[in-house]
Amino acid sequence: MYSTTLCLPVQGKPAERILLGMKKTGFGCGKYNGFGGKIEDGETPAAAAVRELAEECGLKVQESDLEDVGKLMFSFPDKPELEHDVYVYIVRNWQGEPEETTEMKPVWFDVPDIPYKEMWADDSYWLPAVLKGKKVTGSVVFSEDQEAVDYISIRTV
Numbered sequence: 001m002y003s004t005t006l007c008l009p010v011q012g013k014p015a016e017r018i019l020l021g022m023k024k025t026g027f028g029c030g031k032y033n034g035f036g037g038k039i040e041d042g043e044t045p046a047a048a049a050v051r052e053l054a055e056e057c058g059l060k061v062q063e064s065d066l067e068d069v070g071k072l073m074f075s076f077p078d079k080p081e082l083e084h085d086v087y088v089y090i091v092r093n094w095q096g097e098p099e100e101t102t103e104m105k106p107v108w109f110d111v112p113d114i115p116y117k118e119m120w121a122d123d124s125y126w127l128p129a130v131l132k133g134k135k136v137t138g139s140v141v142f143s144e145d146q147e148a149v150d151y152i153s154i155r156t157v
């Protein structure tokens with residue numbers, strides 16, 4: 001079990017546009033997602049979110065720019081080593097312009113055009129609520145192929 005972060009840069013409140021990245025390597029390669037990765041030993045979730053956002057798309061934020069919008073747990077019964085949780089943040093203020101890196105190719109989407117079919121299957125269950133200003137907590141169990149959602153429980157606040 002490990003912990004990760006996921007940072008979602010948005011414009012507007014409620015969100016009108018979102019910056020997603022096409023993941024080019026590693027876990028989730030070939031999917032659009034927010035920006036994030038594993039929390040390193042001794043690192044706080046917020047520090048990891050700031051670091052990963054800069055590493056993956058060049059946007060610089062302060063920890064005070066992070067809006068904590070929830071925590072999700074992902075499990076894969078057929079691959080228990082992939083079990084992890086994710087701290088999810090929205091950011092509305094940053095320095096710099098999105099740039100392609102070796103890990104991600106950033107693309108802005110209008111919220112109605114978010115490409116859910118090219119994203120992790122859980123996203124359509126919780127991202128719309130987050131973009132409307134809700135906070136989410138929950139857990140997702142993935143199927144044998146690690147793509148479909150077998151069970152999901154999301155609580156919005």
Ligand SMILES: COc1nc(N)nc2c1ncn2[C@H]1C[C@H](O)[C@@H](COP(=O)(O)OP(=O)(O)OP(=O)(O)O)O1
Pocket residue numbers: 004005006007025026027028033034035036037038039074086120122123
């Ligand atoms: C399984 O469902 C998931 N859904 C969504 N929306 N996002 C997910 C899911 N599983 C993982 N994520 C996010 C969490 C992280 O932001 C990335 C994956 O990060 P990873 O652990 O693979 O870290 P890497 O970017 O590969 O590399 P390093 O941490 O080693 O830099 O996806």
